[in-house]
Amino acid sequence: MNYPLRLAFYFIGVIVFSAGITLTINMQHLGIHPWDVLSVAFFEKVGLSIGSWNIIISAVLIIITWIIGKNYIKLGTFLNAILVGLFVDLYRWMDILPNATHTWIDFLFIILGIVIMGFGGGMYNAAGLGAGPRDGFMLSIAEKLGAPIGRVRIITECSVLVIGLLIGGPVFIFTFIFTFIQSPIFQFTYLRLGKVVLRRDYKHPERASNAK
Numbered sequence: 402m403n404y405p406l407r408l409a410f411y412f413i414g415v416i417v418f419s420a421g422i423t424l425t426i427n428m429q430h431l432g433i434h435p436w437d438v439l440s441v442a443f444f445e446k447v448g449l450s451i452g453s454w455n456i457i458i459s460a461v462l463i464i465i466t467w468i469i470g471k472n473y474i475k476l477g478t479f480l481n482a483i484l485v486g487l488f489v490d491l492y493r494w495m496d497i498l499p500n501a502t503h504t505w506i507d508f509l510f511i512i513l514g515i516v517i518m519g520f521g522g523g524m525y526n527a528a529g530l531g532a533g534p535r536d537g538f539m540l541s542i543a544e545k546l547g548a549p550i551g552r553v554r555i556i557t558e559c560s561v562l563v564i565g566l567l568i569g570g571p572v573f574i575f576t577f578i579f580t581f582i583q584s585p586i587f588q589f590t591y592l593r594l595g596k597v598v599l600r601r602d603y604k605h606p607e608r609a610s611n612a613k
Contacts, residue, residue, distance in 0.1 A: 406598060407528040407529060407530060407598060408528070408530075410524055410525065410527055410528040410594060410598060411477060411480070411524075411525045411528035411530050412484075412525075413524060413525075414521045414522070414523070414524030414525025414526070414527070414528065415480070415481065415484045415485060415488065415521065415525050416488055416521070417517060417520060417521030417524060418485065418517075418518055418521030418522050418524075418525060419484070419485050419488030419489050419491075419492060419521070420488075420492060420498065420517055420521070421514045421515065421516070421517030421518030421519075421520075421521055422434075422437060422485070422489055422514070422518060423488075423489050423492040423493055423498055423514075424498050424499065424510060424511070424513065424514030424517065425437065425511055425514035425515060425518065425575075426441065426451060426489070426493075427498055427499060427500050427501055427510070427514075428501050428507050428510050428511040428514065428575075429441060429501075429571040430501060430503070430507070430571065430573065431507060431508065431511050431573050431574065431575045432511075432571065432572055432573030432574050432575035432576035432577070432579075433571055433575065433576060433579070434518075434576070434579050434583075435558045435559070435561045435562035435565065435576065435579075436458070436535055436558070436561055437451075437455075438561070438562060438565035438566070438570035438571060438572055438576060439454075439458065439561050439564060439565040439568075439570060440454040440455050440458060441565075441570050441571055442564075442565045442566075442568035442569055442570030442571075443457075443568065445569060445570075446568055446569060450490045450493075451486075451489055451490065451493065452485075452486035452487055452488075452489040452490030452491075452493070453486060453490070454486075455485055455486035455489060456482060456483060456485075456486035456487075458534075459481070459482035459483075459485075459486070459533075459534035459535070460482060460534075462534040462535060462537070462538040463478060463479070463482060463534050463537070463538075465538060466478075466534070466537050466538045466541045469541045469542065469545050470541050470544065470545065472540075472541065472544070473531070473532050473536075473537035473538075473540045473541050474531065474537060475530060475531025475532075476530050476531055477525070477528065477530030477531030477532070477533075478531040478532060478533065478534055478537050480530070481525070481531075481533040481534060482533075482534050485533075511575055512582065515575070515579060515582045515583050515586075516582065516583075516586055518583055519582070519583040519584070519585070519586030519587040519590065520586055520587075520590050522583070522587045522590075522591075523586065523587040523588065523589065523590025523591035523592075523594065524590055524591075524594055526587075526591050526595075527590070527591050527593075527594035527595040527597075527598055528598065529595070529598060538557075539553050539554050539557050542557070558580075562576065
């Protein structure tokens, strides 16, 4: 297994993914992803930072997933739990990404942020180092209940959205169309870059055999 390539894909993907999250959070008056609604809601009501809440929520999900079954917990799961929150806080501290102008330009920025999230998410998942805490949680629930993954995802994200909304998180139109933009880009990136990773592993069969 070509670990240097996989780690490079993973870390670059996480950095890109975190930039997308931060950009959408900067445009939160238009609505953000349900999981981010929850992080922002806790940040505004309790304190700490948005990245800190991302890490805390991820840690809780990893614990629950560990209890249900360890199949979807790998190195990348723990790295994701820590790095995404850290990079989101870093981007917000550096203040290098566009902020809301409350004009039509914000619609372009939030779409760009969602596209960046889809690309980054597809890239770090293509590395094959493990699902993120949220995906691992939903996959383990689906496996435990024998339910379709799509149904579990919808129910889970709707539940998270309701909790975030009740706490006072930013919910608006893009919260509901997020998945329709992000998912196709995620799938395209994941499949294309996944082939690149596998092709590199195939070119280094001795590494793949040593990794077994």
